[in-house]
Amino acid sequence: MEVNLVVEAFKFMILGMLAVFAFLYLLVLAMKVEAKVIERYFSDKKSSFAAEESEDEEEERRRVAAIIAAVIEYRKS
Amino acid sequence: MKRLLLIFFLTFSALSNLYAGGGEEISARVSDKELIHTVEYKPKTLSVMLSDFFETTGIYAMLEPKEGLKNGDGEQMSRFSQSIGRIIMFVVVFILFYLAIVKEFEPLLLLPIAFGGLLANIPVANMTAPDGFLGIIYNMGIANEFFPLLIFMGVGAMTDFGPLLSNPKTAMLGGAAQFGIFGSLLGAAALSQYTPLADFTMKQCASISIIGGADGPTSIFIASALSPELLGAIAVAAYSYMALVPVIQPPIMKFLTTESERRIVMPRPRSVSRREKLIFPIIIVMMSALILPKSAPLIGAFAFGNFAKESGVVERLSTQMQNSLINIVTIFLGLGVGSKLQADKFLVLDTLGILVIGLFAFAAGTASGIIMAKIMNRFSDEPINPLIGAAGVSAVPMAARVVNRVGAEARPGNVLLMHAMGPNVAGVIGSAVAAGVLLSIFK
Numbered sequence: 455m456e457v458n459l460v461v462e463a464f465k466f467m468i469l470g471m472l473a474v475f476a477f478l479y480l481l482v483l484a485m486k487v488e489a490k491v492i493e494r495y496f497s498d499k500k501s502s503f504a505a506e507e508s509e510d511e512e513e514e515r516r517r518v519a520a521i522i523a524a525v526i527e528y529r530k531s
Numbered sequence: 532m533k534r535l536l537l538i539f540f541l542t543f544s545a546l547s548n549l550y551a552g553g554g555e556e557i558s559a560r561v562s563d564k565e566l567i568h569t570v571e572y573k574p575k576t577l578s579v580m581l582s583d584f585f586e587t588t589g590i591y592a593m594l595e596p597k598e599g600l601k602n603g604d605g606e607q608m609s610r611f612s613q614s615i616g617r618i619i620m621f622v623v624v625f626i627l628f629y630l631a632i633v634k635e636f637e638p639l640l641l642l643p644i645a646f647g648g649l650l651a652n653i654p655v656a657n658m659t660a661p662d663g664f665l666g667i668i669y670n671m672g673i674a675n676e677f678f679p680l681l682i683f684m685g686v687g688a689m690t691d692f693g694p695l696l697s698n699p700k701t702a703m704l705g706g707a708a709q710f711g712i713f714g715s716l717l718g719a720a721a722l723s724q725y726t727p728l729a730d731f732t733m734k735q736c737a738s739i740s741i742i743g744g745a746d747g748p749t750s751i752f753i754a755s756a757l758s759p760e761l762l763g764a765i766a767v768a769a770y771s772y773m774a775l776v777p778v779i780q781p782p783i784m785k786f787l788t789t790e791s792e793r794r795i796v797m798p799r800p801r802s803v804s805r806r807e808k809l810i811f812p813i814i815i816v817m818m819s820a821l822i823l824p825k826s827a828p829l830i831g832a833f834a835f836g837n838f839a840k841e842s843g844v845v846e847r848l849s850t851q852m853q854n855s856l857i858n859i860v861t862i863f864l865g866l867g868v869g870s871k872l873q874a875d876k877f878l879v880l881d882t883l884g885i886l887v888i889g890l891f892a893f894a895a896g897t898a899s900g901i902i903m904a905k906i907m908n909r910f911s912d913e914p915i916n917p918l919i920g921a922a923g924v925s926a927v928p929m930a931a932r933v934v935n936r937v938g939a940e941a942r943p944g945n946v947l948l949m950h951a952m953g954p955n956v957a958g959v960i961g962s963a964v965a966a967g968v969l970l971s972i973f974k
Contacts (some may be wrong), residue, residue, distance in 0.1 A: 462733055463720035467713035470968045471706075475535045477822055477964045478957060485699035492806050530655040 556680060568631040592654035593617055603659030603666055608875045613654065616874030620652045624872070627767070635773030640865050644766060647869015648877075658870070659712070660898035667868035673762070673867040676755050677861050679748035680832040685857030686748070686959070687836025688849045690927070692811050697800035700907070701919065701950070705957025707903030708923030709965045711743030711896020719888045729884040734758050737969045739885050742769045743892025744962030745776070751868060752829060753966050757973060764784030764882040768889035776929045777936075779890070780897050780921050784937050787901045788917045795916040797950045805841065812838040815960060819967070825974070826967025830960065836924040900954065924949035925958040948972035 555917040575583070596613035609616075627645035651659050658665045669743055672678035695702060722729040731739065734757040740763060741753045750769040754762045772779065785793075811955040812834035819830040839849040872875070904920030918938050922930040931951035938947040 459724045459731075459733060459736065460717065463713075463717045463736060466716055466969070466972060468738070469972070470713045470716075470965055471598035471710060473823065474706045474709045474961050474964050475703070477818065478702045478961060481815065481957075481960070482699040482702050482797060484700070484818065485696055485811070488807060488810055488814065489696065489699075489952070490731045492804060492810075493664070496806055497804075 533884060549844060552945075579715065590655045594919055602873060602875055603657055603661070603663060603870075604858055612873075612875035612878060614801070616878050617652045617654060619878060620648065620874045624649045626650070630771065630774075634774075637747075637770045637784045639861055640770050640868075641767075641774070642786075643862055643865020644770070644869040644872070646671070647866040648763070648872030649869075650866075651870045651873045659873060662943045663787075665866060668863050669867040669870050671867075672860070672863055673751065673755050674759065676752050676828075678864040678867065679752040679755075680828055681860040682748040682857060682864065683829055683963075684832040684836040685852045685860070686927070687812070687833035687838075688840045688852040690833075690837055690959070691952070692808055692837065692956055693803045693945040694800060694949045695956050696803045696807050696811060698950065698953050699917075699954035700911070702957035703907065704900050704904055704920045704954035705959075706923070707920065707963040708896040708900035708954070708958050709744065709961045710899035711745070711892045711894075711924060712740050712962065712965045714740075714895040714899070715743045715888050715892035717741035718891055719884075720885060722888070723797060729881065731884070732758075734973060735761055735881075737973070738765060739888050740892060741765075741962070741966060741969065742885075742889035743896045743924070743931070744958075745769070745773055745893060745896060745926040746959060747773060748827065749925075749966050751864065756970060759871070760876060761881065761885065762868060763873075763877050764885045764971060765889075766868040766884050767872070772889055772893050773926045773929065776893075776924075776926050777933050779893050780930065780933050781896055781937055782899060783897045784918055784921050784934075787898060788905070790862075790941060792905070792908070792917050793938060794945070796942070797916055797919075797947065798913055798947055802892070805843070808841045809838070812841065819964075823964060823967040823971065825971040826963050828903055829963040829966060833959070833963065839901050851888075893924065897921045900924065900958075904954075916941065916945075916950065917949045919947055919954055921960045923954040925955065925962055925963070927955050927959060930958075931955040 593614050596610040598610065600608050600613060606870065624645045627641055627648065630636040631641035631645060647665055651654075651665055657663055659669070660666045663668060672681075716736055716739075719729070719731055720733070723731040738750075738754040738757040738761060741750050744750065747766070747769050751762065751766055752942050754765045795848040815830055816827070816834045819827045836849070836852050839845050839852065900920035900923035901917050902920070903917055903923070904917040908917055908969050916938060918934045921937075922934045924930055931948055934951035935946065935948040938945050
């Protein structure tokens with residue numbers, strides 16, 4: 455039987471694109487779930503850049519002030 | 532002194548004539564090792580020796596092609612590919628050298644491939660035979676699809692999935708660009724079916740179309756599995772076009788987007804924790820295991836490299852994968868692929884067809900990535916610059932850099948690099964999935 459390559463190729467295309475999109479779509483879902491789970495249950499401030507960046511600047515300033523105060527106290531004694 | 536030498540020479544030739552008296556001529560062609568071991572040496576005259584030696588030279592082999600001479604794989608070579616063909620291939624190889632050295636087209640692979648091609652076309656030496664230099668390399672890691680996997684492992688160890696994890700939906704762009712693969716599969720099939728220009732089988736069409744994945748190792752992986760006879764041309768086309776990404780893509784990108792679309796600024800990507808990055812390779816392995824085990828070798832090797840990198844505890848291993856290992860394998864991969872640049876394999880009309888279809892595949896991949904990005908931009912709450920769709924063809928990180936450049940041209944200071952890296956690495960996964968689909972259809 456003569457095989458029509460174009461018809462075959464068309465079927466390949468449908469299957470292939472479906473598979474690629476399905477795979478990547480599931481991957482997107484998995485990534486979103488992963489991000490949520492980690493954010494909720496394992497949010498580890500030290501290993502997360504997000505945590506570092508979102509840290510309050512006010513907090514930072516207070517900490518610096520406290521350190522300076524401690525150093526001054528230490529030198530006095 | 533001169534006289535002495537002359538006398539010596541004369542006696543020598545006289546003696547050798549004497550001893551050889553009536554001796555049969557044995558072929559001086561000693562390409563076969565067994566011949567050397569089994570046939571005992573018989574004395575010959577100097578003149579016979581000289582003419583025999585001349586017959587073993589490359590000049591003679593190219594001037595006097597023999598009917599029915601076999602190549603390294605035991606196939607008969609035409610007289611053309613033994614003579615002019617070799618010379619044309621030397622010219623082709625020098626063009627590849629030029630592209631690699633002067634134009635810096637993917638020199639890391641093009642240079643070893645071209646040199647392998649040079650060696651493969653040397654007459655008499657027969658280096659592509661299974662026991663020849665190139666043949667050994669080819670059988671060691673290309674015929675069995677091993678080297679591309681090692682390369683994938685190294686690429687995995689070099690890849691940062693952070694940009695993709697921070698904006699997961701951009702992964703879909705890496706999927707759309709795989710239309711380049713299947714669109715050109717359709718193109719290759721149409722060319723073979725309706726025109727006399729090409730006559731590819733379905734397997735050959737599939738391995739040509741994978742050029743559209745813009746991923747060298749994947750192309751080699753598929754070509755050696757489905758149609759090794761086209762491997763040389765496919766690898767050369769894949770790597771040349773990958774190097775030409777900065778030339779091929781921008782016109783298509785500009786044609787398909789408006790000025791205002793190119794000026795879109797995307798929100799700063801959120802940062803990604805180390806845990807997320809560490810779990811990601813496990814996720815893709817599990818997904819390929821469940822959905823498409825045929826893609827598991829490619830994705831598995833890739834994920835292993837990435838896992839080793841992100842784990843942070845096996846830095847010695849991940850450094851090796853990223854450096855020494857990938858470099859060593861690149862040398863072997865290049866030379867092995869080069870062994871398929873023999874005149875009788877490369878100088879066929881098919882090669883021209885492969886080059887044309889490969890270019891089309893690249894263009895189609897770029898275009899469909901951009902169109903997908905435009906559609907997503909319309910329906911998404913966050914703006915998406917359609918240019919990043921072009922990075923969905925793999926070609927990491929070149930395609931992402933091109934996106935960044937074109938974006939910065941439209942709006943200076945608009946940095947799209949990180950946004951483009953998402954589709955870019957998703958493109959690698961996408962083409963590995965597409966490769967798995969093609970393999971699962973045929974096997």
